[in-house]
Amino acid sequence: GAGVSQSPSNKVTEKGKDVELRCDPISGHTALYWYRQSLGQGLEFLIYFQGNSAPDKSGLPSDRFSAERTGGSVSTLTIQRTQQEDSAVYLCASSLAGMNTEAFFGQGTRLTVV
Amino acid sequence: ELKVEQNPLFLSMQEGKNYTIYCNYSTTSDRLYWYRQDPGKSLESLFVLLSNGAVKQEGRLMASLDTKARLSTLHITAAVHDLSATYFCAVREKLTFGTGTRLTIIP
Numbered sequence: 453g454a455g456v457s458q459s460p461s462n463k464v465t466e467k468g469k470d471v472e473l474r475c476d477p478i479s480g481h482t483a484l485y486w487y488r489q490s491l492g493q494g495l496e497f498l499i500y501f502q503g504n505s506a507p508d509k510s511g512l513p514s515d516r517f518s519a520e521r522t523g524g525s526v527s528t529l530t531i532q533r534t535q536q537e538d539s540a541v542y543l544c545a546s547s548l549a550g551m552n553t554e555a556f557f558g559q560g561t562r563l564t565v566v
Numbered sequence: 567e568l569k570v571e572q573n574p575l576f577l578s579m580q581e582g583k584n585y586t587i588y589c590n591y592s593t594t595s596d597r598l599y600w601y602r603q604d605p606g607k608s609l610e611s612l613f614v615l616l617s618n619g620a621v622k623q624e625g626r627l628m629a630s631l632d633t634k635a636r637l638s639t640l641h642i643t644a645a646v647h648d649l650s651a652t653y654f655c656a657v658r659e660k661l662t663f664g665t666g667t668r669l670t671i672i673p
Contacts, residue, residue, distance in 0.1 A: 485661055494666045495654065495663040497660055497663075500661070508660060511660075543608060543609070555599070555611070555661055556611065557609040557610075558608060559607075560608050
């Protein structure tokens with residue numbers, strides 16, 4: 453596709469439910485990043501993929517969070533047993549290779565846990 | 567711990583004035599990125615600075631990088647209202663972002 457695509461754009465879920473957020477990067481981009489942005493705040497790094505592997509998972513806030521990437525393309529971020537503090541905008545970005553090049557962002561998924 | 571700090575966090579300035587946003591970082595990053603975010607929107611890439619002494623300009627914005635001082639600046643010349651946004655810098659390591667500077671240009 454022309455840009456990074458994220459779905460859904462908005463998600464409202466009940467506390468305790470699991471959610472899956474999807475990121476479809478720019479074709480050919482090998483690096484993929486997930487961030488979380490709370491209202492009015494900066495970007496919190498969650499995880500980084502190079503191809504299908506995740507060399508850096510240090511930003512995942514708890515074991516309720518997991519992410520995978522298959523075929524070097526689409527990535528899903530899964531949050532299990534959601535809590536109200538998980539409410540935020542989840543942003544995905546992709547870049548050509550490693551961390552040396554410019555990253556392009558998707559429009560984000562706004563997650564609201566009620 | 568890697569830190570990327572921006573100042574000021576909030577900036578309100580009048581149209582036509584000049585100002586500079588500062589980005590200090592604690593790692594030895596040789597790459598520095600500047601992004602813009604409009605309210606309710608995602609991030610848009612503005613500049614990629616690839617080496618010490620790099621300077622890039624686009625319209626009323628100019629970015630520079632001093633890797634020895636671990637400092638990047640984003641200079642705004644003769645500000646106009648449509649530059650109102652939040653500006654983020656980011657370093658190469660883990661693509662770590664700064665705290666952001668919320669810029670408001672007052673007519």
